[in-house]
Amino acid sequence: MADRVLVIGADAAGMSAASQALRTAKAAGRDLDVIAVDRGHWTSYSACGIPYWIGGDVASPGALVARTPEEHRANGIDVRLLTEAVAIDTEAGWVEVVDHAAGRRERFGYDQLVVATGAAPARPDVPGADAAGVYGVQTLDDGGAVIAHLGGEVRCAVVVGAGYIGLEMAEALVRRGLSVTVVDRGPEPMNTLDPDLGTQVHAAMERMGIDVVTSAAVTAFETAPGGGVAAVVTDVGTFPADIVVLGTGVRPATDLARAAGLPLGPSGGLRTDDTQRVADGVWAAGDCVETWDRVRRDWVHVPLGTHANKQGRVLGTNLGGGAARFPGVVGTALTKVCDLELARTGLTEGDAVEAGLDHVAVTIESTTRSGYLPGAEPITVKMVAERPTGRLLGAQIVGRDDSAKRIDVCAMALWTELTVGELAMTDLAYAPPFSSVWDPVQIAARKAADRL
Structure with a gap:
C-alpha cells in the first residue's frame, strides 16, 4: 500500500518537495500517494517577480508560474487549491482542511506531513493596519489585488518599509505614474546594507522622484469615511495615500504548526535538522523554517526562493527514500x-x-x-x-x-x-x-x- 504524503503549501518549497519525493520513490521502486493543499489559486510561482508584474515588465501572472496545477497533476500530485489547512494532529496523523470552493470541511490522514506554509507580511501593530487599501505583497493573489486597486482613482501611494520588497514596489508604482512616498524607521533605506551604502540608495530613489522619509515610525493609518486607507501617520508627519504597500518584512507563517506543538525557533520559524525533518513523520521547508547560517553559526530566518527550492529538493529526496542534506546559507x-x-x-x-x-x-x-x-x-x-x-x-x-x-x-x-x-x-x-x-x-x- 502506498504511503500518503500530505503537503501544506503548493509553492516553491512544497511542490519541489512533492515532485522530488515522487521521483526518488519511483527510482527506488516505492509508491507514494501525494496530496498538496493550498488556500490560493496558484502553484509553483515566482513571488519575487510580483513587483515586476505590477510595474509592467511582466505581462501576466501566468508568466510567473513555473508549473501549473494541471502539470503537477499530470506528474502524479493531487493538487487541491482554495483548500486551507486549519488544524494538525500529529499524534493521530491527520490535517483538517476547509475546501472554500465547495464550502466543506474534511480531514486528510497522512503517513508523512510536509509543512511549507511560507511567510506572511508583517503588519504594523497600529490602528488602521487592516484597512482596505493596505496591502502586503507575498502571493500572486496579493499582486492581483494591488493591480485591481490601481485600476481605480489612485494618484498617491505610500510604501512602508524600504527593504527589498519596499524598494521594488516603490519603483513599480512610480513606473505606473503614481506619486510615491517611502517611509522607513531606519536612518537610510535598505537596512540590510550599512547606512554609509544606504545613502547611495537614498539618492537613487530621489532621482526617480520618490519621496524618501527615514527615521520615521508609523503610528496609525487614517481611513476615509468609506473605510479605505487615506493616509499614513508617522511620528514625523502624515502622508496622504490612496494605496499603501507594506514592505516591512515577513514573519514565518507557523500559527498552524505552533498550535500543533511543533518546535519553533526564536524567529517563530520551524526548527528542522539538516534533512528538513521536524519530528517523526513531519518535515518542513521554505519561508516557514529557520535556517543554519554558516557565517553567524546560528539559526536565522531568511525567506528566499533560492533556499525554498533547495530545501524542498533535500526534503523530497529524504522523504522519497534517498539521502540529502541542506548545508545552510551565508545570507546572499x-x-x-x-x-x-x-x-x-x-x-x-x-x-x-x-x-x-x-x-x-x-x-x-x-x-x-x-x-x-x-x-x-x-x-x-x-x-x-x-x-x-x-x-x-x-x-x-x-x-x-x-x-x-x-x-x-x-x-x-x-x-x-x-x-x-x-x-x-x-x-x-x-x-x-x-x-x-x-x-x-x-x-x-x-x-x-x-x-x-
Whole structure:
C-alpha cells in the first residue's frame, strides 16, 4: 500500500518537495500517494517577480508560474487549491482542511506531513493596519489585488518599509505614474546594507522622484469615511495615500504548526535538522523554517526562493527514500532600484558589531570595467573581515550595470571560509571590457588584508 504524503503549501518549497519525493520513490521502486493543499489559486510561482508584474515588465501572472496545477497533476500530485489547512494532529496523523470552493470541511490522514506554509507580511501593530487599501505583497493573489486597486482613482501611494520588497514596489508604482512616498524607521533605506551604502540608495530613489522619509515610525493609518486607507501617520508627519504597500518584512507563517506543538525557533520559524525533518513523520521547508547560517553559526530566518527550492529538493529526496542534506546559507541577496544594483552576503559591519566580533571594515570605490573604456560605471565594495584570523565575514556592493553579481564571488569565499588575503589572490578572470586588472572585489579584499 502506498504511503500518503500530505503537503501544506503548493509553492516553491512544497511542490519541489512533492515532485522530488515522487521521483526518488519511483527510482527506488516505492509508491507514494501525494496530496498538496493550498488556500490560493496558484502553484509553483515566482513571488519575487510580483513587483515586476505590477510595474509592467511582466505581462501576466501566468508568466510567473513555473508549473501549473494541471502539470503537477499530470506528474502524479493531487493538487487541491482554495483548500486551507486549519488544524494538525500529529499524534493521530491527520490535517483538517476547509475546501472554500465547495464550502466543506474534511480531514486528510497522512503517513508523512510536509509543512511549507511560507511567510506572511508583517503588519504594523497600529490602528488602521487592516484597512482596505493596505496591502502586503507575498502571493500572486496579493499582486492581483494591488493591480485591481490601481485600476481605480489612485494618484498617491505610500510604501512602508524600504527593504527589498519596499524598494521594488516603490519603483513599480512610480513606473505606473503614481506619486510615491517611502517611509522607513531606519536612518537610510535598505537596512540590510550599512547606512554609509544606504545613502547611495537614498539618492537613487530621489532621482526617480520618490519621496524618501527615514527615521520615521508609523503610528496609525487614517481611513476615509468609506473605510479605505487615506493616509499614513508617522511620528514625523502624515502622508496622504490612496494605496499603501507594506514592505516591512515577513514573519514565518507557523500559527498552524505552533498550535500543533511543533518546535519553533526564536524567529517563530520551524526548527528542522539538516534533512528538513521536524519530528517523526513531519518535515518542513521554505519561508516557514529557520535556517543554519554558516557565517553567524546560528539559526536565522531568511525567506528566499533560492533556499525554498533547495530545501524542498533535500526534503523530497529524504522523504522519497534517498539521502540529502541542506548545508545552510551565508545570507546572499541582491536587488536593484532604477539603475542602481545592490547586493550583500554574510555580515554587515553593523552585524559584526552586534555580534561582538573583533573585525575590520573597508570600503573601496572602483569601476565595473577598466576606467579608460567607454561604459565604465562606478562600483562601491564594502568588506568586513575578522580580526586576527582574516576570515571574510561579509561584503556589500552598490553600483551600476554589472556590479551586483560580483557578490557571488564573495559568497563562495564565505562558503569556503577564505581569508581576505586568500580572496585577494584568487584567479579571477580579467579583460578590460569586464573588469580592471584587479577586480573591485579583490581590491577590497586586498585593502582589508592590509588593514589587518
